[in-house]
Amino acid sequence: MEQLKRLATGIEGLDDLLKGGLVAGSSYIVQGRPGSGKTILANQLAFNHVATGGRVLVATLLSESHERLFQYLSTLSFFDPALVGNQLQFVSAFDTLESEGLEAVVKLLRGEIGRQGASLLIVDGLLNARSRAENVLDTKKFISELQGHAAFAGCTLLLLTSSRLDDGSPEHTMVDGVIELGEDLYGARSVRRIQLRKTRGSGALSGVHECEITEQGLKVYPRLEALYSHPSSPGSEVLTRVGTGLASLDDLLGGGFPSASVSLAMGPSGIGKTSLGLSFLAGATVAEPGLHFGFYETPQRLRIKAKAIGIDLPALEKSGAVHLAWQPTTEGLLDGVGARLLSHVRKHRIKRVLIDSLGAFARLATNQGRLNEFFRALMGELRAEDVTVLATWEMRDLFGSEINAPASELSSIVDNLFLMRFVELDAELKRLLSILKVRDSEYDPALLELVIRSTGIELDKAFVQASAVMSGTASSAQGA
Amino acid sequence: MSTILVVDDEYVIADILGYALEDAGYKVEKAPNGKTALDVLEKVRIDLVITDYMMPIMNGEELAKAIRSNAQFADLPVILMSGAQASIGKAIPDLFSAVFDKPFDTASMVARVRAFIGVAEAGRDTPELQ
Numbered sequence: 001m002e003q004l005k006r007l008a009t010g011i012e013g014l015d016d017l018l019k020g021g022l023v024a025g026s027s028y029i030v031q032g033r034p035g036s037g038k039t040i041l042a043n044q045l046a047f048n049h050v051a052t053g054g055r056v057l058v059a060t061l062l063s064e065s066h067e068r069l070f071q072y073l074s075t076l077s078f079f080d081p082a083l084v085g086n087q088l089q090f091v092s093a094f095d096t097l098e099s100e101g102l103e104a105v106v107k108l109l110r111g112e113i114g115r116q117g118a119s120l121l122i123v124d125g126l127l128n129a130r131s132r133a134e135n136v137l138d139t140k141k142f143i144s145e146l147q148g149h150a151a152f153a154g155c156t157l158l159l160l161t162s163s164r165l166d167d168g169s170p171e172h173t174m175v176d177g178v179i180e181l182g183e184d185l186y187g188a189r190s191v192r193r194i195q196l197r198k199t200r201g202s203g204a205l206s207g208v209h210e211c212e213i214t215e216q217g218l219k220v221y222p223r224l225e226a227l228y229s230h231p232s233s234p235g236s237e238v239l240t241r242v243g244t245g246l247a248s249l250d251d252l253l254g255g256g257f258p259s260a261s262v263s264l265a266m267g268p269s270g271i272g273k274t275s276l277g278l279s280f281l282a283g284a285t286v287a288e289p290g291l292h293f294g295f296y297e298t299p300q301r302l303r304i305k306a307k308a309i310g311i312d313l314p315a316l317e318k319s320g321a322v323h324l325a326w327q328p329t330t331e332g333l334l335d336g337v338g339a340r341l342l343s344h345v346r347k348h349r350i351k352r353v354l355i356d357s358l359g360a361f362a363r364l365a366t367n368q369g370r371l372n373e374f375f376r377a378l379m380g381e382l383r384a385e386d387v388t389v390l391a392t393w394e395m396r397d398l399f400g401s402e403i404n405a406p407a408s409e410l411s412s413i414v415d416n417l418f419l420m421r422f423v424e425l426d427a428e429l430k431r432l433l434s435i436l437k438v439r440d441s442e443y444d445p446a447l448l449e450l451v452i453r454s455t456g457i458e459l460d461k462a463f464v465q466a467s468a469v470m471s472g473t474a475s476s477a478q479g480a
Numbered sequence: 481m482s483t484i485l486v487v488d489d490e491y492v493i494a495d496i497l498g499y500a501l502e503d504a505g506y507k508v509e510k511a512p513n514g515k516t517a518l519d520v521l522e523k524v525r526i527d528l529v530i531t532d533y534m535m536p537i538m539n540g541e542e543l544a545k546a547i548r549s550n551a552q553f554a555d556l557p558v559i560l561m562s563g564a565q566a567s568i569g570k571a572i573p574d575l576f577s578a579v580f581d582k583p584f585d586t587a588s589m590v591a592r593v594r595a596f597i598g599v600a601e602a603g604r605d606t607p608e609l610q
Contacts, residue, residue: 059536065490066534067563067582084534085565091536092489095512112536 007120007156010048011041013220013339016227017196017205023176026200027147027157029126031165032181037192037213038160039069040076041181042122044217045158047078049120050087057118058090059109061097061125066090077216089116094125097132102142105129110149118155121146126161126171136170143174167197176200181211186366191333194220210333210366221335224381225373231384235260242352242388245279248459252435252444257390257416260383261439264358264410266393267420271431272452273392275309276420277354278302279457280390282311284321288351292324293341295360299324310455323348327360334364338378345385353382355391358410375413415439420450425466425474433459482597483507483524487517487531487543488561493582497530497561500586501593514538518546526556527597530589533562533569541568544575557596561589 006021015021022028030038046056060066069090073079084090091112093105113121123146133139143159150157165171165178172178178198184191194211196204205227211220241255250256257263265273274297284290297305302324306313316322325344327337344350355361362371382389391414411417417436422429431450435443449462466474484506488494491512498508509524511517515538517531529547533540540560547553560569563582570579578592 063490063492065492065582067493070563071583081563085539085562085568090534092491092512093536095489095491096536098491108536115537 007049007054008052009041009045010051011044011218011220012216013209013211013222014041014194014218016222017194017209017220018199019203019205022156022158023200024156025151025154026176027143027150027159027174028177028179029159029161029165029171029175030179030181031161031163033164033183034162036181036183037211037218038162038181039124040073040213041179041218042124042158042160043069043073044076044078046088046120046122047080047083050083054087054119055117056088056120056122057109057112057116058088058122058124059093059112060090061093061105061123061128063094066092075215089118094128097128102129102132102138106142106145106149109146113149113153113155118153120156120158121150122158122160124160126159127163130163130171140170140174143171147174172198177204184366189366191366210335212333212336219336221333221339223370223374224335224338225370225377228377228381231380233384235384236386243283245281245283246276246457246459248448249433252446252448253416253438254442257388258439258441259388260386261415262379262382262389262391262413263416263418264391264393264414265418265420266395268395268422271420271422272450272457273394273420274302274305274356275452275457276433276450277356277390277392278306278309278311278313280352281322281354282306282316284316284352286319286321289320289348290316290322290352290354291341291344291348291350292322292354292356293327293344294324294354294356295327296356297326299326302326308454309452309457320348323350332364334361334366334374337361337364338374341378342381342385345382345387350385350387352388353390355389357392357394359392359394372410372413375410379413411437421472423463423472423474425463426476430462432463481505481507482527483509484593485509485511485517485520485524485526485529487511487514487529487535487540489513489532489535493532493561497586497589500590504590504594505599506593512536514540514543514546517543521547521553528557528559528593530559530561530593533560533565540565541572541575548575559589559592559596 005024007024008021032038096104096108130139180195180197182193192211193208195208209222240259242259243256267273281290303313416438419434419436421432423432433448433450446461447463448459451458486494489512494510501508509520511520513535531540544558557577559578560576561580569576
């Protein structure tokens with residue numbers, strides 16, 4: 001199979017969508033309303049291309065001045081004015097278009113491609129070409145001639161337009177790819193999106209992906225389930241056990257969590273899910289480090305919480321056995337946060353992760369319908385890295401006999417399920433931990449009482465003499 | 481009446497500067513690139529050139545070199561107006577009589593033009609010049 005030569009965009013995530021970059025020598029339309037990020041995408045690509053030894057010609061068919069563009073680009077980290085006028089040429093073809101028409105623009109640009117030795121040509125204001133064209137054939141001819149000259153010179157062509165051209169438009173039918181940028185509102189939150197509407201001759205990741213614009217320019221977060229439709233590695237074939245951090249729980253599980261498995265601890269607020277997770281993380285070593293990927297507690301709060309149960313978190317952090325990554329819930333896009341988790345895991349060769357909580361993670365989603373696929377891909381990728389995961393899930397009800405499982409689809413993603421509840425017994429409020437499910441393994445189904453002490457968490461088989469414990473209001477079996 | 485040649489591929493800038501110069505009483509010719517500018521210089525008597533740097537076909541530096549290499553234009557003042565490449569222009573003072581960073585104040589440009597070629601006759605009575 002032939003491999004097409006690629007022109008890497010250097011834009012985070014975009015090359016993943018494009019499976020390596022734009023196809024060199026091909027032509028693309030970048031479309032989106034004003035403010036959607038077309039100009040940033042194109043210029044970021046231009047500066048990145050120059051950094052890899054390319055030469056770029058940016059031609060505008062718009063009346064807007066380049067100086068204004070430079071002023072605005074100067075707020076972005078990739079902009080380097082020293083390259084402008086050298087490897088990067090900005091020329092205006094507006095006057096030529098106005099006074100001489102499309103053919104003259106083609107002639108001008110053909111000459112400029114050669115003069116600049118350009119390997120990338122960016123033409124802004126495609127809509128103006130259409131307005132100047134007398135008929136559809138003129139527009140087609142304009143694009144086809146530009147494509148021809150660019151391809152002949154080995155130059156990749158990017159056409160920018162603020163109009164929303166539809167799939168049947170002459171412009172779309174002619175080019176090799178269409179990249180659409182946009183923005184959607186979710187409540188008061190605005191989320192940028194990017195979509196490859198057409199990609200010829202390459203297995204690009206289709207569909208809509210979220211993106212953001214920061215001081216570094218555009219960042220694209222490919223939908224995790226699209227990026228990892230197959231886990232990137234098969235993972236280990238040997239099933240070992242990873243200590244839970246609690247000897248008594250290890251006993252019940254036959255030695256600990258199965259390695260590279262995903263466990264979910266469900267329970268109401270205050271039941272001790274994070275404490276359970278911190279005990280798990282405390283078992284991490286420098287050789288097999290752990291990661292706290294949290295959404296609620298700041299690192300400071302977490303250290304205090306750990307200290308209260310006898311865990312010296314700062315010492316673990318200092319040694320490199322435990323890493324903390326705090327995600328403020330109000331910030332971030334689902335796939336961006338997922339990618340960040342994977343990047344931490346790969347960077348520090350993490351072997352155990354506490355996700356606290358999976359519910360907060362899920363709330364980042366703008367489309368709840370894809371959560372199952374998202375978490376399936378994320379967990380699949382963590383398994384591929386031989387990471388043992390413990391995630392928490394907050395249940396709404398503190399008491400009551402009803403137990404609501406997290407979205408049924410989520411249960412299918414986790415291997416092991418733990419339920420934590422408050423139980424009233426003998427005029428005392430107790431914490432209960434029970435194992436609901438362990439995939440492919442035997443386990444002891446005893447109900448355990450979880451006692452949080454300053455020396456750590458202890459688990460006792462405290463409910464042997466009680467019944468109806470799971471209802472939340474247990475009664476002493478002896479008295480019955 | 482003194483004639484000024486404004487060379488810029490960005491017509492908006494050429495227009496705005498052109499109007500300001502006309503208001504000050506100068507006659508203005510325009511060219512969208514260096515090559516057209518040379519054609520204009522062949523045909524029209526020009527007293528001063530104001531040119532952009534980055535332009536298609538022939539840029540401002542190439543234009544200035546062509547002008548300087550022609551003995552006929554040895555004393556013709558050439559002003560460079562540019563944003564990103566102003567530093568390039570400043571590095572070669574032989575080519576450019578003055579260098580303006582874009583965006584610039586048109587009044588200061590007019591003042592500089594006046595310093596080079598004197599007050600335009602037609603503009604002498606315009607109130608804003610007094």
